[in-house]
Amino acid sequence: MWLRRIARHLTALICTTLIAGLLGATIVRFGPGFESDEQQLDSRLSNQSLQALRDSHASERNLPTFYVRYLGRLMTGDLGVSRSLARPVSQLLSERASVTLELMGLGILCGWLLGLAFAVPATLLRAPIFDLASSILSGILLCVPTAVLALFLYLWDGPVRFAIGLLIFPKVYRYARNLFADAYVQPHVLAARTRGLASTRIFVQHVIPWAAPQLLALAGVSLGIAFGAAIPVEVLCDLPGLGQLAWKAALARDLPVLVSLTILIAGVTQIINSASDVLTAAWPPERV
Amino acid sequence: MRAIRKMALAILVLVFAASLCAGFLAPASYSVQFRNFVSSPACSRFWLGTDELGRDRWSRLLYGTRVSLILAPSAALVSTFLAVMVGGVAGFAGGLWDRVICRVIDLFLSLPWLFLFLIVRALLPLNASLLASVIVTFGIMGLVGWAPAARIIRVGAQSLRNSDLVLQARACGCHGLRLVLVHLAPSLKAVIFAQFWIAIPTFILGEASLGLIGLGVAEPLPSWGNLLRELTNPQAVTSNPWMLVPLAVIGIVVSCFQLLLPEREFAP
Numbered sequence: 001m002w003l004r005r006i007a008r009h010l011t012a013l014i015c016t017t018l019i020a021g022l023l024g025a026t027i028v029r030f031g032p033g034f035e036s037d038e039q040q041l042d043s044r045l046s047n048q049s050l051q052a053l054r055d056s057h058a059s060e061r062n063l064p065t066f067y068v069r070y071l072g073r074l075m076t077g078d079l080g081v082s083r084s085l086a087r088p089v090s091q092l093l094s095e096r097a098s099v100t101l102e103l104m105g106l107g108i109l110c111g112w113l114l115g116l117a118f119a120v121p122a123t124l125l126r127a128p129i130f131d132l133a134s135s136i137l138s139g140i141l142l143c144v145p146t147a148v149l150a151l152f153l154y155l156w157d158g159p160v161r162f163a164i165g166l167l168i169f170p171k172v173y174r175y176a177r178n179l180f181a182d183a184y185v186q187p188h189v190l191a192a193r194t195r196g197l198a199s200t201r202i203f204v205q206h207v208i209p210w211a212a213p214q215l216l217a218l219a220g221v222s223l224g225i226a227f228g229a230a231i232p233v234e235v236l237c238d239l240p241g242l243g244q245l246a247w248k249a250a251l252a253r254d255l256p257v258l259v260s261l262t263i264l265i266a267g268v269t270q271i272i273n274s275a276s277d278v279l280t281a282a283w284p285p286e287r288v
Numbered sequence: 289m290r291a292i293r294k295m296a297l298a299i300l301v302l303v304f305a306a307s308l309c310a311g312f313l314a315p316a317s318y319s320v321q322f323r324n325f326v327s328s329p330a331c332s333r334f335w336l337g338t339d340e341l342g343r344d345r346w347s348r349l350l351y352g353t354r355v356s357l358i359l360a361p362s363a364a365l366v367s368t369f370l371a372v373m374v375g376g377v378a379g380f381a382g383g384l385w386d387r388v389i390c391r392v393i394d395l396f397l398s399l400p401w402l403f404l405f406l407i408v409r410a411l412l413p414l415n416a417s418l419l420a421s422v423i424v425t426f427g428i429m430g431l432v433g434w435a436p437a438a439r440i441i442r443v444g445a446q447s448l449r450n451s452d453l454v455l456q457a458r459a460c461g462c463h464g465l466r467l468v469l470v471h472l473a474p475s476l477k478a479v480i481f482a483q484f485w486i487a488i489p490t491f492i493l494g495e496a497s498l499g500l501i502g503l504g505v506a507e508p509l510p511s512w513g514n515l516l517r518e519l520t521n522p523q524a525v526t527s528n529p530w531m532l533v534p535l536a537v538i539g540i541v542v543s544c545f546q547l548l549l550p551e552r553e554f555a556p
Contacts, residue, residue, distance in 0.1 A: 012391065012394075015391070016391060016394055016395050016398060017398075019395055020395055020398060020399055023395070023399075024399075024407065027404070027407055027408055139543060139546060140539070140543075142489075142542070142543075142546060143489075143493075143538070143539040143540075143542040143543045143546065144535070144538075144539055145493045145496040145497045145500070145516070145538070146493075146497065147496070147497040147500045147501065148496070148500070148516060148519065148535060151500070151519060151520065155522040155525070156522075224397065224398070224399075224400050225400070227400045227403065228400030228401065228402040228403060229402075231400075231402055231403060231406060231501075232402075232497045232498075232500060232501050235501045236500060236501065236520070246403060246406060246407075247406060247501065250406045250407050250409075258407060261403075262399065262403075262407075265398070265399060265400070265403060266395070266398045266399055269397075269398040269399070270394070270398050273394070273397075273398070
């Protein structure tokens with residue numbers, strides 16, 4: 001039963017990741033500017049040089065051939081060579097992954113800690129002033145672009161790495177607060193309250209187990225949100241991570257880098273989402 | 289709470305009306321350069337000063353508000369329409385259709401929409417016209433931002449598939465498009481409207497982030513995104529705090545949109 005479930009998730013994960021790679025390649029290949037290159041605007045270049053620039057795209061013109069060859073090389077760990085940076089893509093990814101992982105990891109951790117640090121007291125204390133203050137704070141953060149938050153932190157020598165946390169915080173806070181509020185009107189929680197159980201015990205033993213599967217699902221979604229935010233943060237704050245690489249590759253129409261990044265991002269997000277699905281399914285039904 | 293919502297709605301109407309009347313309220317066109325007043329501070333002639341190309345910031349803010357406030361809802365309309373089509377078919381048809389469409393939704397959800405957008409936006413020809421850049425910026429947002437809404441609409445359609453009202457409609461001989469348009473869509477109206485409303489601030493903030501990294505609406509046409517690009521110069525911000533006015537306007541407008549949402553629709 002469990003093996004079948006995991007096998008189904010694994011098959012879906014591989015298929016979705018490969019299709020995502022193909023989708024990324026298709027968008028790049030058929031984008032109206034695929035053949036154009038900033039270097040072609042250089043008036044000093046001769047006709048032969050311009051032709052050589054155009055020929056450099058030749059291997060990528062036939063999309064199915066490119067993708068099949070790419071997947072063949074991928075099996076051996078070869079992701080090709082970046083056209084714009086003239087370096088192996090695998091090397092670029094491994095160098096930059098640590099920066100993005102640190103940025104996203106810290107951001108997600110900080111966002112979740114802050115979100116729960118506000119949502120739990122708001123639920124337990126039920127103090128309207130605390131709830132209002134938390135809602136205003138999260139509301140303000142929801143209304144400011146993450147890129148601007150990161151920019152201000154960067155310009156004023158603040159901790160740029162927490163910018164993503166400030167994006168995740170209001171989402172976690174609002175979702176968790178609503179979820180906990182829902183949990184408190186469940187019959188088993190009402191029964192526990194009428195029997196006079198301590199509020200902390202009710203929260204730990206009855207509210208958290210009820211809300212855990214949905215919080216796990218949100219944890220999976222946080223990853224996508226964090227990577228989306230990492231792109232402008234890394235570009236504006238000059239952090240050499242995968243987000244900045246994606247931006248540079250997109251500007252340079254660097255197909256091998258973009259396809260590798262698409263596969264990597266889709267794969268990681270799918271793994272996290274599948275893990276959260278499996279964990280949710282594994283959660284004992286009597287606790288929900 | 290009702291009073292706050294009314295106030296939010298009034299502010300939105302006011303901002304929208306001001307942007308529509310930009311032609312009357314703005315002292316100059318958004319692209320006119322006052323070369324003798326480059327980087328001028330705020331004064332009676334230039335309420336928010338001028339930028340480093342000598343363009344009146346107040347005029348650019350009004351025109352930029354028009355661009356962002358007309359096109360973000362348009363993009364939200366496109367994405368909600370796609371979400372209704374995809375999510376509605378998946379939820380209502382069920383079976384193989386549902387499984388296949390769910391995979392497609394998962395595929396789009398696994399790629400952050402900003403990343404997808406970045407790829408497509410950067411692949412435009414280098415000589416894309418102003419109008420093309422505006423349409424493409426917001427059009428692509430609409431085309432790539434439908435997946436989260438589709439998932440929610442799918443669940444709504446699924447719950448209606450075996451409902452009494454649909455069974456009765458079927459028993460009366462109502463099928464196909466008529467069933468969807470006459471019975472299904474009105475029942476999902478609240479969900480669809482909430483998804484549309486949620487998408488607007490998302491797209492406004494998305495365009496602002498893209499404008500900051502130089503991939504939003506092309507200059508000289510102003511939008512909230514490219515008005516924020518001035519903030520990348522820290523010294524200028526310190527000496528000209530009125531450069532923060534576009535950011536304040538974005539914050540106010542987005543918070544008004546958030547306030548008009550039903551409380552339970554805040555979930556990401």
